[in-house]
Amino acid sequence: MKKHNFSAGPCILPQEVFQKSAEAILDFNGIGLSLLEISHRSKDFVPVMDEARAIVKRLMKLGDEYEVLFLGGGASLQFAMVPLNLMKSENGKAAYLDTGTWAAGAIKEAKKLGTVDIVSSSKEDQYSYIPKDYKVGSDYDYFHCTSNNTIYGTQMHEFPEVDTVMVCDMSSDIFSNARDYSKFDLMYAGAQKNMGPAGVTVVVVKKEILGKTGRDIFSMLDYQKHIEKESMYNTPPVFPVYATLLTLQHLENNGGIEAAEQRNIAKAKLIYDEIDRNPLFVGFAKKEDRSFMNVSFKILDENKKEAFDNAWKAAGISGLNGHRSLGGYRASLYNALNIESVQVLVDVMKSIS
Amino acid sequence: MKKHNFSAGPCILPQEVFQKSAEAILDFNGIGLSLLEISHRSKDFVPVMDEARAIVKRLMKLGDEYEVLFLGGGASLQFAMVPLNLMKSENGKAAYLDTGTWAAGAIKEAKKLGTVDIVSSSKEDQYSYIPKDYKVGSDYDYFHCTSNNTIYGTQMHEFPEVDTVMVCDMSSDIFSNARDYSKFDLMYAGAQKNMGPAGVTVVVVKKEILGKTGRDIFSMLDYQKHIEKESMYNTPPVFPVYATLLTLQHLENNGGIEAAEQRNIAKAKLIYDEIDRNPLFVGFAKKEDRSFMNVSFKILDENKKEAFDNAWKAAGISGLNGHRSLGGYRASLYNALNIESVQVLVDVMKSIS
Structure with a gap:
C-alpha cells in the first residue's frame, strides 16, 4: 500500500533522492567506491560541496555578498553560534521575537551571552498567532525571528522592517515559498524538513555583518573560519550534504x-x-x-x-x-x-x- | 577490478555496512518508509540510538558510570566542548600533550578559555615521536592527549598515569585495539575512521566528572544536557548514527x-x-x-x-x-x-x- 508520510521532521523527501543516495552508497559516480568511504577532500566530493553551496544561492536568488555553509550540530547549535558571532562582547544586546518553542529555545541560549529583549510574544495565547505590534531599533546588535513554528502551526507571512541585522531561523519552511531572501542578513535551517536528511544545517550569511563582536570565538563556532575554508574547516557530514544537494537539484529541476x-x-x-x-x-x-x-x-x-x-x-x-x-x-x-x-x-x- | 582503499578518512567500512545502509534508505526495516524520512522519536529509530549507545559500552567493557553520546559537529567541536565542560570558570588550567596537528588544534581552542600548559611536545622533531618525559599533577582540571596521529603516523601505545581527569581524542584509533578504556574519564572520536561515516562524533564520559566548572554552558555544548535527553537533545544525525551502529555490530559479530x-x-x-x-x-x-x-x-x-x-x-x-x-x-x-x-x-x- 502506498504510504502517505505527514511526519513533522525528519520527513518525506523526493523518492528520487532515496534512489540516488542509496546508489551513491553502493557506488559513487561509478568510481567503484562508496560515497561513505571517500575523502571529503577528494576530487569526487569537493564538487558536491561546491555545487551544494552554489545551488542554495541560485534558488534564493542571492548575490556574492552572501556565503553558504553546511555545518554539523543541528539548528539548535545556531542558537549559540548566532549570539557568539553577532552580539557585541561588551554591552551586547539583541532583540528576539517569541513565537513558539524554538524561538524560546533561541532566546534562552542568547541570554547566556548578553542582554536579550523579547520585543513581542504570543506565549500567553499558547503561541497561536504571530505578534506584529513591535519595532526594532538600531540599538540592537541584531533581531532574531523564527519564520515557521512546526508545533503550533503558525508562520510569518510578512517580516518586519528592522533597523538592525536581520536573523531568521527558517528550519521548517526554507525553500518552501518565494519570500525575498535578500531581506535577511543571516538565515539558518536544519536540513531535515524541505532540504535533506538530518545531520546538516545550512547557514546563509551576508559577510559584512561578521567580525564585529570583539569576541575570540571557538573556531568551530566561528562563521568566518568556516567561510575561509569553504565549509570544509573540518570533515563535513558527507552523506547528509550529498542527499541535500540531490534534494535541491530536484527542486531546481521542478520549477x-x-x-x-x-x-x-x-x-x-x-x-x-x-x-x-x-x-x-x-x-x-x-x-x-x-x-x-x-x-x-x-x-x-x-x-x-x-x-x-x-x-x-x-x-x-x-x-x-x-x-x-x-x-x-x-x-x-x-x-x-x-x-x-x-x-x-x-x-x-x-x-x- | 577490486579496489584497495587506503584513505585516511572518511575511509573504508565493511561492505556489509554499505549494503545494509543503502537498503535502509530505500525501505527501513520493512516499514515501507526510508530511514531518511522518519522521525528520530519514532518507534523505529529510538531503538537504533539506544543500541548504538549500548554497543559502545559493551565493546569497550565499560560500566554504568559511563554515558555514551552521539553528537553532530565533528571531533573538532570537542576541542571546544572539553574545556567548556571540564575547565573551571575561575583560574581554569589544563594540561595538554602536543603530539601533532590535531593535538595542537585542541590546544589552540582550550587557550581561549583558560590556562593551558603543554606538558610535552614533539613539535621540534616534526611530531615524529610520542613524548614520554612528563608528569601531570592534581592542580590541573584535566589532561588531554591524542591517541593516534593520522598525519605523522604515530600512536600512543602506553598512556601516562595522571593525577587528574584523563581525556583522550581517539578519533583515528578508537575500536582498533584492546586498550583499557576504563582508564579514561572522557573519550571522543569522529566516526569517520573505524566507526562509521562522517557526520557523527561519539563521546564516552564518566558522569562524575561533569558539573564542576561553575560555568553556564550553551545547551548544545553541555554534555549533561545531552545525557539527560539520552543523546536526543535535538535531532541527531540519523543516517550517520545508523551506519555507525551497523559498523559496530559488524565489529561485535567478528570477535x-x-x-x-x-x-x-x-x-x-x-x-x-x-x-x-x-x-x-x-x-x-x-x-x-x-x-x-x-x-x-x-x-x-x-x-x-x-x-x-x-x-x-x-x-x-x-x-x-x-x-x-x-x-x-x-x-x-x-x-x-x-x-x-x-x-x-x-x-x-x-x-x-
Whole structure:
C-alpha cells in the first residue's frame, strides 16, 4: 500500500533522492567506491560541496555578498553560534521575537551571552498567532525571528522592517515559498524538513555583518573560519550534504521555489478548507497566521477519535499525531509531499464527519 | 577490478555496512518508509540510538558510570566542548600533550578559555615521536592527549598515569585495539575512521566528572544536557548514527575489539616489515611509536616515484598519498581494510625496489 508520510521532521523527501543516495552508497559516480568511504577532500566530493553551496544561492536568488555553509550540530547549535558571532562582547544586546518553542529555545541560549529583549510574544495565547505590534531599533546588535513554528502551526507571512541585522531561523519552511531572501542578513535551517536528511544545517550569511563582536570565538563556532575554508574547516557530514544537494537539484529541476510555493499553497488550501468546513475539526492557529507547512488541528468529538485514527492509519497515512506538547493532530505538508496524499487525508476527514 | 582503499578518512567500512545502509534508505526495516524520512522519536529509530549507545559500552567493557553520546559537529567541536565542560570558570588550567596537528588544534581552542600548559611536545622533531618525559599533577582540571596521529603516523601505545581527569581524542584509533578504556574519564572520536561515516562524533564520559566548572554552558555544548535527553537533545544525525551502529555490530559479530586488534597487528607488521627491508622506502615515525592505523613513509629515490605511483594505481589502490602537510605516502589500515589489500600494496613495493 502506498504510504502517505505527514511526519513533522525528519520527513518525506523526493523518492528520487532515496534512489540516488542509496546508489551513491553502493557506488559513487561509478568510481567503484562508496560515497561513505571517500575523502571529503577528494576530487569526487569537493564538487558536491561546491555545487551544494552554489545551488542554495541560485534558488534564493542571492548575490556574492552572501556565503553558504553546511555545518554539523543541528539548528539548535545556531542558537549559540548566532549570539557568539553577532552580539557585541561588551554591552551586547539583541532583540528576539517569541513565537513558539524554538524561538524560546533561541532566546534562552542568547541570554547566556548578553542582554536579550523579547520585543513581542504570543506565549500567553499558547503561541497561536504571530505578534506584529513591535519595532526594532538600531540599538540592537541584531533581531532574531523564527519564520515557521512546526508545533503550533503558525508562520510569518510578512517580516518586519528592522533597523538592525536581520536573523531568521527558517528550519521548517526554507525553500518552501518565494519570500525575498535578500531581506535577511543571516538565515539558518536544519536540513531535515524541505532540504535533506538530518545531520546538516545550512547557514546563509551576508559577510559584512561578521567580525564585529570583539569576541575570540571557538573556531568551530566561528562563521568566518568556516567561510575561509569553504565549509570544509573540518570533515563535513558527507552523506547528509550529498542527499541535500540531490534534494535541491530536484527542486531546481521542478520549477524552483516559485513552483514549490504554488504546490504548497494548493496543498494547504485543500486541508484548511476541510478543517473550516467540517464541524468535527478545528484548526489551532489564528487564520491569518496559519502555516503552509504544518497544519495543527484538533478533533472536537472525542468519541469519534478512535474511528478517525483507525481510518487514517488504514489509508496508509503516518506521522499525523500532534507534538507531545500540544496534542491533537499535525499534518506536515513539506515540499516533497504530493497533493494526492493531502487528498487522501481530506477524504478520510470527510468520511468521519 | 577490486579496489584497495587506503584513505585516511572518511575511509573504508565493511561492505556489509554499505549494503545494509543503502537498503535502509530505500525501505527501513520493512516499514515501507526510508530511514531518511522518519522521525528520530519514532518507534523505529529510538531503538537504533539506544543500541548504538549500548554497543559502545559493551565493546569497550565499560560500566554504568559511563554515558555514551552521539553528537553532530565533528571531533573538532570537542576541542571546544572539553574545556567548556571540564575547565573551571575561575583560574581554569589544563594540561595538554602536543603530539601533532590535531593535538595542537585542541590546544589552540582550550587557550581561549583558560590556562593551558603543554606538558610535552614533539613539535621540534616534526611530531615524529610520542613524548614520554612528563608528569601531570592534581592542580590541573584535566589532561588531554591524542591517541593516534593520522598525519605523522604515530600512536600512543602506553598512556601516562595522571593525577587528574584523563581525556583522550581517539578519533583515528578508537575500536582498533584492546586498550583499557576504563582508564579514561572522557573519550571522543569522529566516526569517520573505524566507526562509521562522517557526520557523527561519539563521546564516552564518566558522569562524575561533569558539573564542576561553575560555568553556564550553551545547551548544545553541555554534555549533561545531552545525557539527560539520552543523546536526543535535538535531532541527531540519523543516517550517520545508523551506519555507525551497523559498523559496530559488524565489529561485535567478528570477535570484537580483541580480534580486530590481532588483525590490525598483522596488517601493520606486514607493511612495516617491508618498509624496513626495502632500501627504497623509509618510515616517518620513530619505530617504538609507529601507528598501527596510519603508516606514513617516503620513497628515497625520486626517480622511482613515477613507477611506484603507476604501479599502485594499476593495482587498484587508492588513497595512498600523504597528507598535504607532510607529503610522501600514507597507508591507512583501519579495521575494515583486509590484509589482502595490504599484501597487494606490499607486493607493489617489492616490485619497485
